[in-house]
Amino acid sequence: MKNSLLIGRLAGIRIFLHWTFLLLLGFLVFGEVRRGSSYGAVLVSVGFVLALFACVVLHELGHSLMARRFGIGTRSITLLPIGGLATLERIPEKPRQELLVALAGPAVNVLLAAILYPFVAPLGAFEGIGLRHDAVGPGFLTALFWVNVLLVAFNAIPAFPMDGGRVLRALLAMRLGRPRATAIAAGLGRLLAVGFVFYGLFNNPFLVLIGIFVYFGAYTENASVQHRELLGDYTVGHAMITNYLTLAPSDSVQHAADTLLAGSDQDLIVLDQGRAVGVLTRPLLMAALRDHRLTTAVAEVMSREFDTVEISDSLAAVYARALRLPNAFFPVLENQRLRGVIDQSNLTEFLTIRAALSQ
Known part of the structure; x- marks a missing residue:
């Protein structure tokens, strides 16, 4: 953390x-x-x-x-x-x-x-x-x-995110399924949180802190479960971005800056003979520009450590990974070849579309 x-x-x-x-x-x-x-x-x-x-x-x-x-x-x-x-x-x-x-x-x-x-x-x-x-x-x-x-x-206490709420969700899920069970347990958790905050304002300020923690814990878990339900059996291939910008290792930092300005991408993938060999993130590019390294090759400033996903990976699993990263960005591979990219932005857009279609 x-x-x-x-x-x-x-x-x-x-x-x-x-x-x-x-x-x-x-x-x-x-x-x-x-x-x-x-x-x-x-x-x-x-x-x-x-x-x-x-x-x-x-x-x-x-x-x-x-x-x-x-x-x-x-x-x-x-x-x-x-x-x-x-x-x-x-x-x-x-x-x-x-x-x-x-x-x-x-x-x-x-x-x-x-x-x-x-x-x-x-x-x-x-x-x-x-x-x-x-x-x-x-x-x-x-x-x-x-x-x-x-x-x-x-x-x-049978309200999420306490253990009693998880026990309640598990018992309810046996009959109602996890999404509905989570909604009930999380609802009880938020109701309890409001009670903690109200009581704590007049008696014990520490209960206010607990109430805030419980409320957002319940809200976040419920949103996460409902989102994973919307993603269902979809794979990364259903949501990935196929129109993306790339760089070559020999491209200059100046060329990378021009490429960034030409599109809406925040992070650029560096390809060498069709294979992803690095990622030039916006912070890395800005650092190179501040150091006036305009003629430096991208290979010298890019990050060679980056996470990738397969085109056939579960979209729900990738979504869970993305939640743990502040700026999730994954090159999508198929047989070691780049096929697209997926980030927090298009995951959110895909969820928004699925939610609208489900109503």
């Missing part, structure tokens, strides 16, 4: 820390110091937040390892101030698989709570969930026990 720091790997999965998480720690330390807390109390509070997010990582790892059983990889797990996010390569195709993947995360927290319970029960674990600085061991474990209980309870 952009603006995130790689902090390690677990079970082969990259763990990222979003920069806003550091703001949370800074806010926590500032609050403790402002209250006049001792140095030890500050360390306990920071340590507790780190332990809390360790539980969140294990929660997301539960989802990831269950998804791996069904042949679905996990690109990364990102820690955010409001929780964790496991980025799976794709949604499980079968509702039963999604059900098990959704349940695996909370199951980890149930297990952690069960492990902690024998240690905290004799200490009055049910007297409260506050972290007591005067009893680091008991207070720390008691609070951590309740954190896992609350994580289970929060994720059990």
